Structures are given as C-alpha cells and as structure tokens.
Amino acid sequence: MGIIVRLDRVMADRKMPLNELSERVGISIVNLSNLKTGKVKAIRFSTLSKICKELKCQPGDILEYAEDYDEEKEEDH
Amino acid sequence: MNDQSSTLKIKRYSRNLRIAMTIFFWVAILATIVSSIATIIMASLSDSHFVLNSTSIGHAGFSLDGLIKYQLKDTSLIGTNMKSIYIAISIMAAVISFFAIPVLRQIVLILKSVEDDKPFAKENAKRISAISSTLILSSFAIPATKAFVARALVDILKIQNVSINYSINITLLLTGFMMFILSGVFRYGCYLQQEYDETV
Helix, strand or coil: CCEEECHHHHHHHHCCCHHHHHHHHCCCHHHHHHHHCCCCCECCHHHHHHHHHHHCCCHHHHEEECCCCCHHHHHHC | CHHHHHHHHHHHHHHHHHHHHHHHHHHHHHHHHHHHHHHHHHHHCCHHHHECCCCCCCCCEEECCCCCEEECCCHHHCCCECHHHHHHHHHHHHHHHHHHHHHHHHHHHHHHHHHCCCCCCHHHHHHHHHHHHHHHHHHHHHHHHHHHHHHHHHHHCCCCCCCCCCCCCHHHHHHHHHHHHHHHHHHHHHHHHHHHHCEC
16 A cells, blocks of 8 residues: 555644644544554544644645555565 | 443453353363263272162163153162263263363353453454364264263163164254354454554
C-alpha cells in the first residue's frame, strides 16, 4: 500500500503535542503514535474527521499517496 | 453501558465455569490414574479374589445400557471368575476419563481467554480444533471399549440369546464435526479481531 501518513508534519506545523491531540481526539496515545508512525492498517472516517477538526486541516494534508512507496520495506528498516 | 454489563456477566459466568471445569479436569486425571492402577493391580492379583461366592450373589449387579439393571442372583454363578469383567470395566473407565482430559483442558484455556478479553485468538481456534479431533476419535473408541465390557460380561456370565452390537456414538461424532466448523468460525473471528485492532 502506498499511503504515507504525514501526521507528524501537520502536528509540528500546528505545534500540537501528541498527548494533547490524543486528549482532544479521544483516542489513546498508543493508537495515535501507531498512526503517526504508519503502523496501522486502517483509519476510521470518524477518527480522521476528528483529527482534521482539531488540526484544522484536510485529509489530504495527513495522508499522501506515493506510487513507489513500500510500507513493508519501510517497517523492516 | 449495557454492553459492558453483559461483558462483565459473561466474564463472571466464564470464571465460574472455568473453576468447575478445572475441578472436572483434575477428577478426570485422578480417574485415569486410579483406573489404570486398578487395572494393573487386578491383572496381577490371583483369580481367587474375583470368584463369586454365596455372600456376593444378590448384592452384585450391572447395567449394560443404563436402563436395565441385571441382578446376579442366580446361584449357578457361584464360582464364576469375575476378573476379566472387572479388568474390562476399569479399562473402559480409564479410556473414557483419558479422552475427557484434553477436552476439559482446552475448555479451561478457552474460558481463561474469555476472562482475559481475548476470545478471538488463533490459539482458541486451534484449541477448538483439538477438542473436535478428540471428540471424533472418542466417538469410535468409547463405544469400542463399551462393547469390550459387554463382550466380557456376556462371555463370563454366559448370558444366553444376547449379541453385542458395536455402533459409533453419533452424538459425539456430530458434536466433533460441529466443533470443527466452530474452529473455522473462530479463525475468521480472529482475522476480524486483528483487522479491528489495527484500525484506529
């Protein structure tokens, strides 16, 4: 799958720490951290919507498609 | 809230059932050991200990099918050697309790996983599959040992006009197949659980 999660970049732009976003969105720090590092398989629309609301951004700012991106290779490194 | 209370209720039931099953598990182990030892001891004892005498006639009896009880009141049986019958009965007890051990063990582990909130795990699918195999095997083996006991009774007591009928235990066999299907359901449940866990 060639989806890259750019949550860390958006969070850095908004100067939003992980624990604060976790509290605002209502998901655990562990799950949010997994999402940030691209370790999750799927994201619910409800979660994406809450993150976009809190970070005042569009889904496209958080998720990016790259044709030659190999997620499994990325995890191995 | 309703879901939470029903989950708590299921956990409580699982805990109680697990305690009961653990007791049955140890009873089955004890029964296997005792009946195996009894078989060895009876085989090593001399035949004179098992000969029916006038005092034992009238008190002894047996039930082949659980419905009809046969009383050994016939005085012509005095002097009959019951050793083979007792050995056959203890072998049957050992076999039945031996098959109960793995089934009860797997049930205890499944109930433990329900208590730990992890019912849809790959291990549980394997455990149910193991229960299924044991039940299918026992559906052939248990009636065979019962037929063995019946044969010993008929031969030793010289019961007339009786034939031994061996047929597999359909209930155990069907339960075994149902458990096999259930293990497939659990395998799929495990896959769905994994998908759910990896979704945020």
